[in-house]
Amino acid sequence: MHQAPRGTADILPEQQRDWSFVYGTVAEAARAFGYARIDTPIFEDTALFARTVGEETDIVQKEMYSFQDRGGQEITLRPEGTAAVCRAYLEHGLHNQPLPVRLYYLCPMFRYDRPQAGRFRQFHQFGIEAIGDSDATVDLEVLQLAMESMERLGLGGMRLVLNNIGDAADRPRYVEALREHFRPHAAHMGRDDRRRLDTNPLRLLDSKELEGESFMASAPRSVDYIGEEARAHWQELLGYLDALGIPYRLDHTLVRGLDYYTRTVFEVHPAREGAQSAVCAGGRYDGLIEQLGGRPTPGIGFAAGIERLILNLREQGAEPQDAASAPLLLAYRGERAKAEAVRLAATLRKGSAAAVVVAPPRSLKAQLRYASALGARGVFILGDAELEHGTVTFRDMATSEQCEVPLTQAADAAR
RNA sequence: GUGGGCGUGGUCGAGGGGUUAAGACGCCAGGUUGUGGCCCUGGAGAUCGAGGGUUCGAUUCCCUCCGCUCACCCCA
Structure with a gap:
């Protein structure tokens, strides 16, 4: 893996x-x-x-x-x-x-x-x-x-x-002052710090290894130079x-x-x-x-x-709040309804709603469970009855209220 | 580059030389005929990080490596 x-x-x-x-x-x-x-x-x-x-x-x-x-x-x-x-x-x-x-x-x-x-x-x-x-x-x-x-x-x-x-x-004056100050203590330094003494004495100042050493406190200060x-x-x-x-x-x-x-x-x-x-x-x-x-x-x-x-x-436990996009779910029964669901999803998305069609055919129960798990705001249900009437059932997942509306008004029902 | 801790299903996490390797979460399905969130039942999913060694037998002990993690150095 x-x-x-x-x-x-x-x-x-x-x-x-x-x-x-x-x-x-x-x-x-x-x-x-x-x-x-x-x-x-x-x-x-x-x-x-x-x-x-x-x-x-x-x-x-x-x-x-x-x-x-x-x-x-x-x-x-x-x-x-x-x-x-x-x-x-x-x-x-x-x-x-x-x-x-x-x-x-x-x-x-x-x-x-x-x-x-x-x-x-x-x-x-x-x-x-x-x-x-x-x-x-x-x-x-x-x-x-x-x-x-x-x-x-x-x-x-x-x-x-x-x-x-x-x-x-x-810089040169300050660096020289630092070298002069630190050189007598080179024996107390590790390899890295000794090298810095030559190449970049500034870095000795924030060396953790030298922290607390008596000669650190008395080191020349850049602001004085x-x-x-x-x-x-x-x-x-x-x-x-x-x-x-x-x-x-x-x-x-x-x-x-x-x-x-x-x-x-x-x-x-x-x-x-x-x-x-x-x-x-x-x-x-x-x-x-x-x-x-x-x-x-x-x-x-x-x-x-x-x-x-x-x-x-x-x-700090700060929890930035930002409502996760709660999608609309398209549930369906049967092949014809599936085709209709796909079509309806496309329309809803044009209206900038997040729409999800349940992928594999499952029982309506499973589809609703899926909708719940996704945090869907509402579910459109398309079955034989709806196809016959040219309608779609909309279920509000928060209130559990349902209504059947003409397909053309589906987007309004979701609002 | 150095040192410490840790590596068990997707996640968390028990266990321990011979086990069907717990449990929880998550996932899937079912609890009858078109309806979720709770509950119940069932299911899928782990070569127990990899390789080697010890052993009749290792996931469990030992070694090496790899990875993750924390700290040092340094840096945002």
Whole structure:
């Protein structure tokens, strides 16, 4: 027997309610903020992700679904959305629109990871990007949209955590400071962390292995190394958050796992802290567009994991109500009646009612039982008597009331 | 990549070296002649994850593998 590949999941009919609720709600939130939908291909040239996400990141080093297509192209199933959206932004000259260009997406992502609660190899993200304006109000707007989405979903107690990792120009000084700080402790580190000391010292900050070590608390803070401009921008943003009464927590060890981030970085966590707790995360990426060959263009965005959002909804016991489509059922006795039932079903569907013809001929009793099990709203019964009169019997399954009406008025009877 | 837990009909889930391998839900049918949801009766459906080993005999014990799951790393 075949099974869905590891880390993938079928989204069964009974789960579709959750999914369409989340999709609908976040899309609405995005539109409320002036964001328009964009869809990019599920795969891209490998180089797009390798270069932007960062050669040293786990995503690129061990999590990409990469392969060579039949034409020899190096292809990768999209592990995240930002690089692809920026590519599309450049490719289609979206900078000719009023800036910032506000975009959102809802689509599957792929990362080769060991699956666990809230983590899959194929998962889905709701993401937004605001490209082309570096003003602090745009940062604010993005944070607001993140929190607004949670609120509209009915996810209470979400906490916003943020940090500022400075501009690319500030980075070398900070990275050097980190190296200097951590180097004396290299002996206490595992292999991975020692390597990070060379390749990407930022990542040492959120290393779980080093958590609690005495030298962690005294590690240099990125906010102390950011330039004047970035600092002003940062202060302005925090000012807005304070003025608007938006709660947040500063975390100087929040650095994010993708290389393209600059300045503002943030995560949204549910009240109940657990593994994989971030349901939403993002940040500014002011150098990314330029790196992709465009003019220097700032950008900021976030991505939220749909599966994690749904997981949290479930934990909160939120039950999105959405009346399951209650169909009308066509029951019949005899071949002629069957033909008539098929015809009537077609008419009903034209009138946009959900109509189901009982498939195998069964006793009327069985057909009604079937209707019950399906949750049918009503049943049309066609038998010899009805055929003779040119009528059909309609039974309301909730009230058990029946009436016989002319075939031509069947649709009205169902209402 | 590392570690823990678990793999019995579609689902949940007892059991245990030799059994017709429980039970529940679900599914199908019947409880008379054209009528559901409750109830009653019956039925279909399991090579007990796979391979190997121990044994007279394994689904039950051992090993390996695979899968699921949780956690670590990392991430949404």
